[in-house]
Amino acid sequence: MTGFTRVRSCPPPMDDGGAVRAVLDRIGDKWSLLVVGALREGPLRFGELEKAVTGISQRMLTLTLKHLAEDGLVSRTAYAEVPPRVEYELTGLGRTLMPLVIALAEWALEHSDEINAHRRR
Amino acid sequence: MTGFTRVRSCPPPMDDGGAVRAVLDRIGDKWSLLVVGALREGPLRFGELEKAVTGISQRMLTLTLKHLAEDGLVSRTAYAEVPPRVEYELTGLGRTLMPLVIALAEWALEHSDEINAHRRR
């Protein structure tokens, strides 16, 4: 057990020993939250995601979707058609993350000016 | 669901052109949110932060604090004493981020088991 430092009070357990960090390691990368956010209104195909998440490379979209699927945040459905069609959709677990993504986006929009002003100095 | 076709042109943006991404680039790194979370109950000294954020290296703590200070999320106060004492504290702007950090931590704790179970397959 890793000691905490000095307990003042212990409201929400920020560091349970790694759960927070483990999650951050996954969704704290450059694209995951943006992809999750892009799926907020329903399933999208690979190509649609590519357009929805501006700037993402094909490779990173593939990898990000694979990770999100491994973590159970996104489901992948391939339809046997020609040309091929593959849809990605948030799972129930993935949807529980949406309020956080929304909140983060709103926070970013609301405070980016202030942050940029500060950074410029 | 019959009777209308899903509109899929461009489920437009929560991406205003980069504000969300810009913020993610800053707080989406490995340590920033953990440092912010460590400061939730009040100011801490450099050494206290080092212990509070388990696993962080001296170098990364220095850099992370510098970035957070540049963005105006954290303030730095050096007291002219021997030995030196430096305290870091959330600014008003930094405190507006706390609800998000708390929410993220709670989400992580609540769903890490499910994520890990999924990943194991």
Added chain:
DNA sequence: CAGAATCCTATCCGATACTG
């Protein structure tokens, strides 16, 4: 259309040593 494979670069970040 949806990807897999390969190559290559920038940067992240830890370890270590030194300083006021």
Added chain:
DNA sequence: CAGTATCGGATAGGATTCTG
């Protein structure tokens, strides 16, 4: 105590090419 400076390995991620 609270940093700074430097080195080097690991990895993230972009560009390009190829395939079912």
